[in-house]
Amino acid sequence: MRRLAYILSVLLLGALFAVACGGGAAESEGSSTTGTTAGAEDTEAPPSDLAPEEADPAPIGISHEHRLADGLTTGGMPDRSVLEAARDRGITTVISLRTLEEPGAADEGALVEELGMTFVSLPVAGADGITEANARLVREAVGDNAASTLLHCGSSNRVGALLALGAFFIDGASKDDAMTLGQEAGLLSLEETTADVIDAH
Secondary structure, rough: OOOHHHHHHHHHHHHHHHHHHHHHHHHHHHHHHHHHHHHHHHOOOOOOOOOOOOOOOOOOOOOOOEEEEOEEEEEOOOOOHHHHHHHHHOOEEEEOOOOOOOOHHHHHHHHHOOOOEEEEOOOOOOHHOOOOOHHHHHHHOOOOHHHHHEEEOOHHHHHHHHHHHHHHHHOOOHHHHHHHHHHHOOOOOOOHHHHHHOOOO
């Protein structure tokens, strides 16, 4: 009887051992599969729901070129290649602050229109033209189309001055903020004139 009980005990232990080993093998295989899958995922770029940021538009090649936060492009006198690049980048309006006496200014309008864009002439004669009235004319001409507009003079100096005055008189910006905007748009030698107009307000 004892011998039978002993044999049954051995058989039972053997069966339990076999089950334990089989389960371990299955678990081991499962772990191996999981590890392989995780490793493959780790080598792939994680998915993202975020759209890639749009790259800044390429420069159009105008001298003293600046692109402001609202998308307005400013600069000096453009030639044909610059105007073609501007058109190809989506600019539809060119505003010139140059007087007709300045070299090349008289022919610009016809060239701009030949290329399919709108031309606006707002002659500003140096420091005497840095006025609140002219700043308002510039703002009106740009309107809500800053991103599709090129605003220029000879070196973007007059442009920066009148944009600074527009920020101060129209937007209510502080003098410091207005002057900073002007500098970002090309304001240089007309800084003192621009500051004097603001201070006289």
